[in-house]
Amino acid sequence: MKRFMYSFLLVGALGWGQGLDFSGHTNLPAGIDISGTWYPQPFQDSGLITASGALVEFGGIPMNEAGRLYALAWSSSRIQGRQHQCMGYTVPYTYNQPGNLRFWEERDPYTQRLAAIKQYWQISEGTRTIWMDDRAHPPAYAQHTWSGFSTGKYEGNNLTVYTTHLKRGWIRANGIPQSDEATVTEHFIKHGDRITYFAVVNDPVYLAEPFSRAYTLGRNEKEPDAWLYACDDGEQILGRREDQVDSYFWGQHPFLREFANKEHIPLLATLGGPETMYPEFPAKYNDPQAMEAEAKKELTPAQGPEHPNRAADPNPHDGEIHVLPVQGNVFMLVGDGGNIAVQVGDEAPLVVNTGAGQLADKVIAAIRKLTDKPIQFIVNTNFAVDFTGGNLKLRAAGHDPSLEGSFFSGQFADAGRSATIIAHQNVQNHMLALKAPNDSIPTDTFFQGRRRKFHNGEAVEMFYEPNAITDGDSIVHFRRSDVIAAGDIFSTTSYPRIDLKNGGSIQGEIQALDNILDRTVYQHDEEGGTLIIPGHGRLCDEWEVAEYRDMLVIVKDRIQNLIKSGATLEQVKAARVTADYDDRFGATSGAWTTDLFVEAVYTSLKSPPKSGAGN
Amino acid sequence: MVISLLNRRSLQVALCLGLSGLTLARAQFPGGPPAPPKTAKAAAVYDLTGYWVSVVTEDWRFRMVMPPKGDYTGVFLNAEGRKIADGWDPAKDEAAGDRCKSYGAPILMSLPGRLHITWQDDETLKIESDAGQQTRLLHFKSAEEPGPSWQGFSKAMWELVPTGRGAPPVGSLKIVTTHLKPGYFRKNGVPYSANTTLTEYLDRVDEANGTAYLVVTTTVEDPVYLGRPFETATHYRKQLDARGWNPTPCSAK
Numbered sequence: 001m002k003r004f005m006y007s008f009l010l011v012g013a014l015g016w017g018q019g020l021d022f023s024g025h026t027n028l029p030a031g032i033d034i035s036g037t038w039y040p041q042p043f044q045d046s047g048l049i050t051a052s053g054a055l056v057e058f059g060g061i062p063m064n065e066a067g068r069l070y071a072l073a074w075s076s077s078r079i080q081g082r083q084h085q086c087m088g089y090t091v092p093y094t095y096n097q098p099g100n101l102r103f104w105e106e107r108d109p110y111t112q113r114l115a116a117i118k119q120y121w122q123i124s125e126g127t128r129t130i131w132m133d134d135r136a137h138p139p140a141y142a143q144h145t146w147s148g149f150s151t152g153k154y155e156g157n158n159l160t161v162y163t164t165h166l167k168r169g170w171i172r173a174n175g176i177p178q179s180d181e182a183t184v185t186e187h188f189i190k191h192g193d194r195i196t197y198f199a200v201v202n203d204p205v206y207l208a209e210p211f212s213r214a215y216t217l218g219r220n221e222k223e224p225d226a227w228l229y230a231c232d233d234g235e236q237i238l239g240r241r242e243d244q245v246d247s248y249f250w251g252q253h254p255f256l257r258e259f260a261n262k263e264h265i266p267l268l269a270t271l272g273g274p275e276t277m278y279p280e281f282p283a284k285y286n287d288p289q290a291m292e293a294e295a296k297k298e299l300t301p302a303q304g305p306e307h308p309n310r311a312a313d314p315n316p317h318d319g320e321i322h323v324l325p326v327q328g329n330v331f332m333l334v335g336d337g338g339n340i341a342v343q344v345g346d347e348a349p350l351v352v353n354t355g356a357g358q359l360a361d362k363v364i365a366a367i368r369k370l371t372d373k374p375i376q377f378i379v380n381t382n383f384a385v386d387f388t389g390g391n392l393k394l395r396a397a398g399h400d401p402s403l404e405g406s407f408f409s410g411q412f413a414d415a416g417r418s419a420t421i422i423a424h425q426n427v428q429n430h431m432l433a434l435k436a437p438n439d440s441i442p443t444d445t446f447f448q449g450r451r452r453k454f455h456n457g458e459a460v461e462m463f464y465e466p467n468a469i470t471d472g473d474s475i476v477h478f479r480r481s482d483v484i485a486a487g488d489i490f491s492t493t494s495y496p497r498i499d500l501k502n503g504g505s506i507q508g509e510i511q512a513l514d515n516i517l518d519r520t521v522y523q524h525d526e527e528g529g530t531l532i533i534p535g536h537g538r539l540c541d542e543w544e545v546a547e548y549r550d551m552l553v554i555v556k557d558r559i560q561n562l563i564k565s566g567a568t569l570e571q572v573k574a575a576r577v578t579a580d581y582d583d584r585f586g587a588t589s590g591a592w593t594t595d596l597f598v599e600a601v602y603t604s605l606k607s608p609p610k611s612g613a614g615n
Numbered sequence: 616m617v618i619s620l621l622n623r624r625s626l627q628v629a630l631c632l633g634l635s636g637l638t639l640a641r642a643q644f645p646g647g648p649p650a651p652p653k654t655a656k657a658a659a660v661y662d663l664t665g666y667w668v669s670v671v672t673e674d675w676r677f678r679m680v681m682p683p684k685g686d687y688t689g690v691f692l693n694a695e696g697r698k699i700a701d702g703w704d705p706a707k708d709e710a711a712g713d714r715c716k717s718y719g720a721p722i723l724m725s726l727p728g729r730l731h732i733t734w735q736d737d738e739t740l741k742i743e744s745d746a747g748q749q750t751r752l753l754h755f756k757s758a759e760e761p762g763p764s765w766q767g768f769s770k771a772m773w774e775l776v777p778t779g780r781g782a783p784p785v786g787s788l789k790i791v792t793t794h795l796k797p798g799y800f801r802k803n804g805v806p807y808s809a810n811t812t813l814t815e816y817l818d819r820v821d822e823a824n825g826t827a828y829l830v831v832t833t834t835v836e837d838p839v840y841l842g843r844p845f846e847t848a849t850h851y852r853k854q855l856d857a858r859g860w861n862p863t864p865c866s867a868k
Contacts, residue, residue, distance in 0.1 A: 046689030
C-alpha cells in the first residue's frame with residue numbers, strides 16, 4: 001500500500017509539474033523536439049529545381065533596384081569560377097535543396113539543459129549550430145559563414161531562430177542575391193511528422209521589403225544513406241583567365257525573355273519586386289503595353305543620385321580596441337582606423353599596421369594582454385595614415401633584440417631599442433615626402449616582390465603588390481597560422497580606395513586580389529582555411545575576397561566597354577556602372593565616394609600603370 | 616530512490632489513478648465546483664481575427680499567373696487525375712456555372728487575396744476571402760454536416776503542445792475539411808475529388824518588429840486523383856485594417 005501511495009503521488013506530481021491540460025484541447029505527445037532526419041517536401045516550387053529556377057525568373061521576390069540589377073547582370077557561367085564551384089548554402093535557401101537534413105540536440109552532460117540544436121545539411125555538407133543558451137551574437141567585425149550565427153528560443157509552439165553573420169548567398173541561385181548584411185528569422189513549427197518552416201529575410205542591401213517564405217519538411221521514415229556531397233574545385237575551361245568574370249551590362253541579358261516567353265508571362269512579372277508578391281499585381285496583366293514599358297525601365301538603373309551603402313558599420317567606434325582571435329598565432333585588433341594584425345609566439349610580437357594612432361596607447365595595452373613581450377616588428381602594408389598612424393607610439397613601445405648588440409649597435413646608439421618597422425621602399429618614400437615624423441617611418445625596407453621571415457615559429461611572407469591601392473602595397477601571409485593581412489587592398493566596407501596620384505590602379509588592385517587568391521585554400525565548401533584580415537571591415541575567408549575581386553572585374557569590364565564605345569567620364573558616371581553594388585559598398589559623401597572610385601577606374605583604364613600591373 | 620520502491624504493477628495502477636486524480640485536482644483545485652469548459656473562442660491560443668493579405672512567394676508561377684494547361688509539376692497525379700488536368704476547359708466550366716471550381720477550400724488559402732477572419736460565435740470561426748467571395752466556417756463543436764460544397768465541412772480544434780504549469784497554452788489551429796464538391800487545387804484544372812480530405816494547420820507567428828504572419832500548412836489527400844498527398848505551406852501578413860479588401864467574383868479563367 002505504501003508503494004502504491006508513492007507511485008500515485010509521484011505520477012500525479014509529474015503530471016502536475018508538466019502542466020498537462022485536459023480541458024478539451026487535443027494534446028500532442030511530444031512537444032516541439034525537432035530531432036530526426038528530414039527532407040524538403042517535393043511538392044512546392046518543385047519547378048524551381050534545386051531552388052535555382054530559370055534565368056530571369058524573379059517573380060515574388062521583393063528585390064530592390066540593386067537586387068534586380070545584380071540578378072540581371074549575373075551570368076550563370078560564374079558558377080564555373082573556381083571559388084564559386086563549391087559555394088555553400090545559406091539560410092533559408094538551404095531548406096529548399098533536395099538533400100537530407102539531420103537535426104539533433106546537444107545537452108549539457110551535467111544539467112541536461114539544452115545547449116544547442118545542431119543541423120547537418122547534406123547539400124554543401126553544412127553544419128549549423130543554433131545556440132539555445134541565450135548567448136550574445138558575435139561582434140560585427142567577426143567572420144561570417146554560410147550557416148551564420150544563430151540563437152534560438154521556443155516561442156509558442158515553434159522554435160524561433162535568429163541568424164546573423166551570414167555570407168553572401170542566394171535567395172535563388174539564378175542570380176537573386178542575399179547579401180552578407182541579411183539577417184534571418186526562422187520558425188520551425190512541428191505538426192506530427194512534418195515541420196512547417198517559415199523564414200523572414202531582412203536584407204537592407206538587396207531587398208525592398210522582408211522576404212518571407214514557408215516550406216514543409218517531411219520526416220524520413222528510415223535513416224537515409226546519402227549524407228555526403230563531395231565538391232572540389234578545378235578549372236573547367238582551359239585557357240580562361242582565373243579572373244574572368246562574365247556578366248551582362250544593363251539590358252543586355254541574352255536570355256532576358258526566355259522564361260517569360262516560355263510561360264507566357266509578361267516580362268515585368270518575371271523581374272520581381274515587392275509588388276509581385278501581392279494580390280493587386282495580376283490586375284496589371286490587363287494592360288500589357290504599360291507592363292512592357294514599365295519592364296523596360298527596370299532593366300537599367302533609375303536616373304538620379306547614387307545610393308549610399310546600407311551596410312552596418314562593423315567598426316565599434318566606442319573608443320576601445322577590440323581583440324578578435326583569428327587562428328593560430330594571429331589576432332585582429334579593431335577600433336582605431338585600419339585593422340591591425342598581431343602575431344604572437346615564443347618570440348616577440350609582429351604587428352601588421354598600427355591603425356590611425358588615435359588609440360595607440362590602447363592598442364599597446366591590448367597587445368600586452370596577448371603577450372608580455374614588447375613588439376619586435378611592425379609591417380606597414382601601405383603608407384596611409386589609417387595604417388601607419390600608430391607607428392610612432394608602437395615603435396617606441398617595442399624592442400628589437402635582434403639588433404641590440406649586433407654590429408648595428410656600433411653605428412646607431414639606439415639600434416634595437418624600439419621596434420623595427422618593415423615596409424616596401426615606396427612606403428618609406430611616401431612618408432618621407434609627407435614629412436612624417438622620422439621615428440614613424442619604416443627603416444627596414446625591401447624592393448623585391450617577396451620579403452620573408454621566420455618568426456614566432458612560422459614563415460611570414462610579405463608580398464609586394466605593385467600599383468594596387470598605391471605603388472607601395474604589400475600583403476602579409478602568416479603561413480602556419482594561415483592568415484593573410486591584406487591591408488587596404490581588401491575591404492568589406494567600401495570600394496577600394498585606389499590612390500591614382502600615388503601609383504594605384506584598378507589593374508594592380510585586381511592583380512593583388514588574384515595574388516591573395518593564389519595563396520589561399522578553403523577548408524570545406526569555400527569556407528574556413530585561409531582567413532583574410534581586411535584593411536577595413538570584418539574578418540573574411542577566400543570566398544569573400546573572390547566576390548570582391550569579381551565585383552571589381554565586372555565594374556572594370558563595364559567601364560572598359562564604355563570607353564571602347566567612346567564614352568566620357570561623365571557618361572560613364574551617368575550609366576551608374578556600380579548600381580548593383582552601391583547599396584553594399586558605395587558612398588555619396590566622405591573621403592571616398594562612388595564617384596571617385598568610378599573616376600579612378602576610368603582613369604586607370606585610360607592611362608594604365610607603367611609597371612604593367614594586371615596586364 | 617522513490618522509483619526503486621515501485622514495482623511494475625503499482626506503477627501501472629498509479630499511472631491510471633494519478634492521471635485521473637490529476638484531472639480532478641486541476642478541475643477542483645483550489646476548490647469550488649468545476650469550471651465550465653472554455654469555449655473555442657476563449658481557448659484560442661492566439662488571435663487570428665482581422666484582415667490578412669497573402670504574400671505570394673511560394674509557388675508563384677502557379678498562383679500569380681495562370682499556369683499552362685497540363686502543367687502539374689510537383690503534384691503526384693495519377694492517370695485519372697492527369698486525364699482531367701489535360702482536358703481542363705475553363706470555358707466549359709464557366710458555361711456549366713462552375714466558375715468557383717478553383718476557389719474551393721483546398722485552393723482558397725493559396726489564392727492571391729485577402730482574408731477577413733472573425734468569430735461567428737463562440738464555437739465557429741469564419742474565414743471570408745475577397746478572392747471569389749467565399750466563406751469558410753470552422754466548427755469547433757459538432758454541427759450538422761451539410762451536403763457537398765466548395766468549402767466543404769470543416770472541423771477545427773486547437774492542437775496544443777504541452778507547456779509548463781501556469782504557462783499559456785500554445786499550439787496550432789488544426790482544421791479537417793471533408794464534404795467537398797470536386798474542384799481544382801490549382802487554377803489550371805489540377806483536380807481533387809469529392810473524396811478529398813483537406814487537413815490544415817494555421818499558425819500565427821509574431822516577428823520582433825511587431826509584424827504578424829499567418830502560416831497555413833495544407834495537406835490534400837485524395838484517393839481518387841492523387842498518388843500521394845499534396846503538401847504545401849503558404850502565408851499571410853496581418854493588416855491593421857481592411858485596406859485592399861477587394862471582393863471579386865469567381866472566375867474560371
